[in-house]
Amino acid sequence: MEHRYIGKPLLRLEDRALLTGTAQFIDDIKLPGLLEAAFVRSPHPHALIRAVDFSPALALPGVHAVFGYDDLRRVLTSDMIPTDKTGGDRFPATTWPVVVPKDETCFAGEPIAIVVAESRYIAEDAVSLVEIDYEPLPAASDCRQAAAADAPKAHRAAPGNVVTEFSTAYGDVDSAFVAAEHVFSVALKQHRGGAHSIEGRGIVASYNGASGEFTVWSATQAPHKMRNGLMELFGLDEDGVRIIVPDVGGAFGGKNVVYPEDAIVTAAARLLGQPVKWVEDRREHFLAAIQERDQYWDLEIATDGEGRIAGIRGKIIHDQGAYTMLGLHTSHNCSIGIPGPYVVPHYRIDVAVVETNKVGAIPVRGAGYPEANFAMERMLDAVARGLKLDRAVLRQRNLIPAEQMPYEHPMKTREGTPTIYDSGDFPRCQAQALAGADYETFNERRVRAREQGRYLGIGIANMMKVTGRGPFESATVRVGRSGRITAFTGAMAMGQGTGTTLAQICAEHLGVSPEDVTVVTGDTSVTLHGLGGYGSRQTVTAGNSMDQAAREVREKAIKVAAHSLEVAEQDLELADGEVRVRGSDVAMPLSAIAKALSGAKGYSLPKDVTPWLQANVNFRPPDVTYANGCHVVEAEVDIGTGGVKILRYVIVNDSGKLINPLLAEGQIHGGTAHGIGNALFEWMGYDENAQPVVTNFAEYLLPTATEVPRFEVTHLEHESTLNPLGLRGIGEAGTVPAAAAVISAVENALESFGVQICEAPISPKRLVELILQAKQAH
Amino acid sequence: MKPPPFHYHDPQDLDGALDLLARLENAKVLAGGQSLMPMLNMRFALPDHVIDINAIESLAFVRESGSRLEIGAMTRQHDLERSAPLRRLCPLMVEALGQVGHRATRNRGTLGGSLCHLDPAAELPVVAAALDATIQVKSKQGGRSIAMADFPAFYMTPAIEPEELVTAIEFEPWPAGHGHAFIEFARRHGDFAIVAAAAMLELSPEGTISRASVTLGGVGTAPLRCHGIEEQLLGQHGSAALFREAAEANRGIDAMDDVHASTLYRQHLAAELTGRALATAFERAQERVPA
Amino acid sequence: MTDRRRIALTVNGLQRDGEVEGRLLLADFLRHHLGLTGTHLGCEHGVCGACTVLVDGQATRSCLMLAVQANGRSITTVEGLAPDGEASHPLQAAFHERHGLQCGFCTPGFLMTLVEFLEENPEPDEAAVREALSGNLCRCTGYQGIVDAALQASASLRETSGQ
Incomplete structure (x- = not known):
């Protein structure tokens, strides 16, 4: 069927407000009597809190309150932040996040008290007047050292720093290694930084003393999670807390949990009976917003004589930070994400999740898959080097052949169900990317450059990312009495163009244009249920919900119109906001049908029709979906400075059917740029005492327009069989293979020196060190 | 991240500014604000008084006086980039300016502000050192001149008294035929350099190097003139091998060590960039010398 | 104080x-x-x-x-930017048409930076645009849509001023 809107590169409906400065972000919200907050944060990575004295701060004119543990606890039902404890029954109790530490602070930047004042300026003045008597304790910093039995403990009361150990395995890996012809080992240190949306976190909380209910504006990715957390903390039910999400200035995983600050600001509003606003500044984002951070990987790969993989085994040590804020998502994804699109017959990865005195680590865009991909692709490059095979040929040999699709992977999903790659053609994806990047002729370019003293390299990475995670997402389509169409969803817009995408799907079925559909996201009072924006899931889940809901509304409208107009349903069509008899002027506007279905007098309704011209659908995907892709990068290394310049960046991505190819490409661009940051620039440094040494944008380097190259993107659209729209998710697809592809290119450029790169990010300083070491060794 | 409370003063002329500087304790001078304002916002600087000198128009100028070029401390970096006399007489500074921050910061940032902030990796102090510039300083008691070599006292601190204000720098531009190069390595375009190298070369009619200036930024707390290399080059015929060999001396210099760059890496960059700057300066000198 | x-x-x-x-x-x-x-x-x-x-x-x-x-x-x-409060400035139009924004939080800064840049550089190439934008951070777009928008806006501004 030819679509009118689905699959079309329509321009965004969101843009006008954003381009004219009339959009409303969290810091733009004004309420009568609104006070502003700043936090007293621990300067110590680990310390006992001996005593607090708020009186000098309280004496400052303009300060309304300073609240610490004792004050806040009066209105909270628990010391703890409600969080997903799945699989954590046997974790030490100290690992779960606290609202405010009572007597022991466990990372530098942890909120200890809140100051509420007439302005942020005065609140910050007062913060410096709060006196806290700390007794510093030894801190756990590097996660590998922290895993040792005699290491300083991140929490005094914890049995040790290892939160948990688990294995992800299938087949008989040890036998496979015994039988294999070749074994190669790779030891990696991987680091990913923070989310760093350009807008920080933020919250405006307001308490209605008469009703005992809260209204909370929050720049969150997950409004329902926020509601659920706050209602639990204040002993309320779903009606007691309304979350409204204004325009969100990016999120990338940084706004996907209930943070201590959310609970504290809401409690402050409750205690004061006055609305309170807190907007995170950049330094606070460095100190107290989640990061993905450090891992050590020790891996072995076994192959036959031609490089066919026989098995992979190894170990990951994962830095969890001081608190387990979102289960084991990152570390678990790392452990299952390695094989990706490759055939790996036998497998075992052992994971140790280790606490340190740093802010909690949870997924940032890509969620462990970038690290897993980096590990896999580094191993493949090591095999190619060892066996003197072309890297593309080796990969082609190991990719799951198209004729084996759908492919049941021996790996189990996070839910324990079988992993089934239902669609895609991985060898074709790589072949197309190589062709696009002129891989065949690269050596000529390399030789020519070398004659001029320049060092060129090319890198390849194939990726696979779990997407479309359910178990469901909500969509309600409602036609109002004016004929206006509103679509409500629990999916959350934070810049991706979710409103446009969902409007396209809705409009497709209702004979209107997407501009006629208002998509409402981020309001828990109009959408009771939802899960939110993470894991490349929303278009898959909410998109299919929207698709079905709009179809149901369409059917209902046709049914009512057929009854009213006394014509057969199959003679009717929807167009221009009305249901009309094909090839005639006879029509019934949607507004009239909506009125009829809302009980207006004077309309006759078919007997078996339910009230209201609306439908609510929670599409429940039978399984997760998978996006795949191949990145090929050509880069130049200046061996004098260690500087890296990306010369070409070719991407072939397969996210199944694309609702809006323009926006899909934008997701790939942004995701890939994030991955380039992880490959070459972004480093959240801590010293050996777990004190952050990078706390501003002059030190933490986000890639800019001069570092990010032009992307050459092609889309394959092997549609998923797991959902009616054929979608396979895209939000994180660009990020996953970027670091692997870029660093492979850098290593390839330095091939003649024998440099091997076993870390990400790789800095110019480090490259020069590696070159100098390699020169000395020869 | 909001500035701490302070008393704000905006003197309309130099005397007013000097009067305030003489009178006020714990005062900070606000020039273009591209360094001081972040320090205030982060509350790393906690002055009781801020003396904003942006209204003092007499401090913004580029003036040729005799054989010397004089530049007012409050001349904006972007105005310098466009200054005809500067482009003609001091291409080194123009080349360096293109690597100072970004357009929006150069619109406000000033020459004097950058010199007084004295970030070890900043470009303009390196240029001032390369040119043997003189820093003009005034206070209520009168004025004095400080050689750029003596201007840095210690880390990010100039050798001026609290009641003194930098009003201008002056230097004697090199003759028209000289070659120059300002080459830095920064992680991203517009970032402070990790290491920067400035070179100027003048050639004799015979084609030998008759005058040389080589300066590094980012290696120590202050710009570093490489006098040894300069002397080594005098009287020599320029060649890739000569410059590479001369620059190698910088592999042994004292260099800072911090989380962003090790001593070894800074030394390596110092050698590498010095070689490149000399080669480029020499090439340009050859192009400029009338055949 | x-x-x-x-x-x-x-x-x-x-x-x-x-x-x-x-x-x-x-x-x-x-x-x-x-x-x-x-x-x-x-x-x-x-x-x-x-x-x-x-x-x-x-x-x-x-x-x-x-x-x-x-x-x-x-x-x-x-x-x-646009007198009518609509997104009618050539830069606003180009950002919309070339998908030069996602969350839109950084967008006003990019627009204002480009207003000055295009006034002084009416016919920039891609490298010049990228350099002019290097003091503005965007986490969503990877910059390509922004760069394309700037190039498109420069063309339409030239057309307008040429008339």
């Missing part, structure tokens, strides 16, 4: 005034005193460029300037 001053300035062509503390940032004055919340703060230390406005036509970080320093100056913010 509450010495306050009266300031009077022109913002988007309108005469505005206010009484401000010496330490108040220009960005906060625009946002919270004048209600012009289109100017955004992303880092408050002059790196991200989100708060860029025009001061007497020059792109300026409004987080690195005090409100009192804007006394007597003429400020243009994103709200003043």
Whole structure:
């Protein structure tokens, strides 16, 4: 069927407000009597809190309150932040996040008290007047050292720093290694930084003393999670807390949990009976917003004589930070994400999740898959080097052949169900990317450059990312009495163009244009249920919900119109906001049908029709979906400075059917740029005492327009069989293979020196060190 | 991240500014604000008084006086980039300016502000050192001149008294035929350099190097003139091998060590960039010398 | 330390005034005193460029300037880009058409940076555009849509001025 809107590169409906400065972000919200907050944060990575004295701060004119543990606890039902404890029954109790530490602070930047004042300026003045008597304790910093039995403990009361150990395995890996012809080992240190949306976190909380209910504006990715957390903390039910999400200035995983600050600001509003606003500044984002951070990987790969993989085994040590804020998502994804699109017959990865005195680590865009991909692709490059095979040929040999699709992977999903790659053609994806990047002729370019003293390299990475995670997402389509169409969803817009995408799907079925559909996201009072924006899931889940809901509304409208107009349903069509008899002027506007279905007098309704011209659908995907892709990068290394310049960046991505190819490409661009940051620039440094040494944008380097190259993107659209729209998710697809592809290119450029790169990010300083070491060794 | 409370003063002329500087304790001078304002916002600087000198128009100028070029401390970096006399007489500074921050910061940032902030990796102090510039300083008691070599006292601190204000720098531009190069390595375009190298070369009619200036930024707390290399080059015929060999001396210099760059890496960059700057300066000198 | 001053300035062509503390940032004055919340703060230390406005036509970080320093100056913010309040400036149109924004938080800073850049460089190539934008951070787009929008806007601005 030819679509009118689905699959079309329509321009965004969101843009006008954003381009004219009339959009409303969290810091733009004004309420009568609104006070502003700043936090007293621990300067110590680990310390006992001996005593607090708020009186000098309280004496400052303009300060309304300073609240610490004792004050806040009066209105909270628990010391703890409600969080997903799945699989954590046997974790030490100290690992779960606290609202405010009572007597022991466990990372530098942890909120200890809140100051509420007439302005942020005065609140910050007062913060410096709060006196806290700390007794510093030894801190756990590097996660590998922290895993040792005699290491300083991140929490005094914890049995040790290892939160948990688990294995992800299938087949008989040890036998496979015994039988294999070749074994190669790779030891990696991987680091990913923070989310760093350009807008920080933020919250405006307001308490209605008469009703005992809260209204909370929050720049969150997950409004329902926020509601659920706050209602639990204040002993309320779903009606007691309304979350409204204004325009969100990016999120990338940084706004996907209930943070201590959310609970504290809401409690402050409750205690004061006055609305309170807190907007995170950049330094606070460095100190107290989640990061993905450090891992050590020790891996072995076994192959036959031609490089066919026989098995992979190894170990990951994962830095969890001081608190387990979102289960084991990152570390678990790392452990299952390695094989990706490759055939790996036998497998075992052992994971140790280790606490340190740093802010909690949870997924940032890509969620462990970038690290897993980096590990896999580094191993493949090591095999190619060892066996003197072309890297593309080796990969082609190991990719799951198209004729084996759908492919049941021996790996189990996070839910324990079988992993089934239902669609895609991985060898074709790589072949197309190589062709696009002129891989065949690269050596000529390399030789020519070398004659001029320049060092060129090319890198390849194939990726696979779990997407479309359910178990469901909500969509309600409602036609109002004016004929206006509103679509409500629990999916959350934070810049991706979710409103446009969902409007396209809705409009497709209702004979209107997407501009006629208002998509409402981020309001828990109009959408009771939802899960939110993470894991490349929303278009898959909410998109299919929207698709079905709009179809149901369409059917209902046709049914009512057929009854009213006394014509057969199959003679009717929807167009221009009305249901009309094909090839005639006879029509019934949607507004009239909506009125009829809302009980207006004077309309006759078919007997078996339910009230209201609306439908609510929670599409429940039978399984997760998978996006795949191949990145090929050509880069130049200046061996004098260690500087890296990306010369070409070719991407072939397969996210199944694309609702809006323009926006899909934008997701790939942004995701890939994030991955380039992880490959070459972004480093959240801590010293050996777990004190952050990078706390501003002059030190933490986000890639800019001069570092990010032009992307050459092609889309394959092997549609998923797991959902009616054929979608396979895209939000994180660009990020996953970027670091692997870029660093492979850098290593390839330095091939003649024998440099091997076993870390990400790789800095110019480090490259020069590696070159100098390699020169000395020869 | 909001500035701490302070008393704000905006003197309309130099005397007013000097009067305030003489009178006020714990005062900070606000020039273009591209360094001081972040320090205030982060509350790393906690002055009781801020003396904003942006209204003092007499401090913004580029003036040729005799054989010397004089530049007012409050001349904006972007105005310098466009200054005809500067482009003609001091291409080194123009080349360096293109690597100072970004357009929006150069619109406000000033020459004097950058010199007084004295970030070890900043470009303009390196240029001032390369040119043997003189820093003009005034206070209520009168004025004095400080050689750029003596201007840095210690880390990010100039050798001026609290009641003194930098009003201008002056230097004697090199003759028209000289070659120059300002080459830095920064992680991203517009970032402070990790290491920067400035070179100027003048050639004799015979084609030998008759005058040389080589300066590094980012290696120590202050710009570093490489006098040894300069002397080594005098009287020599320029060649890739000569410059590479001369620059190698910088592999042994004292260099800072911090989380962003090790001593070894800074030394390596110092050698590498010095070689490149000399080669480029020499090439340009050859192009400029009338055949 | 509450010495306050009266300031009077022109913002988007309108005469505005206010009484401000010496330490108040220009960005906060625009946002919270004048209600012009289109100017955004992303880092408050002059790196991200989100708060860029025009001061007497020059792109300026409004987080690195005090409100009192804007006394007597003429400020243009994103709200003043198109006289009708619609997104009708060639840059706004091009950002829309080339998908030059996603979350839109950094966008006002990019637009104001480009206004000045394209006035002085009416026919830039891609490298020049990228260099001009290198003082503005965007986490969503990977910059390509922004660069393409700038190139498209430069072409349409040339067309308009050529007529």
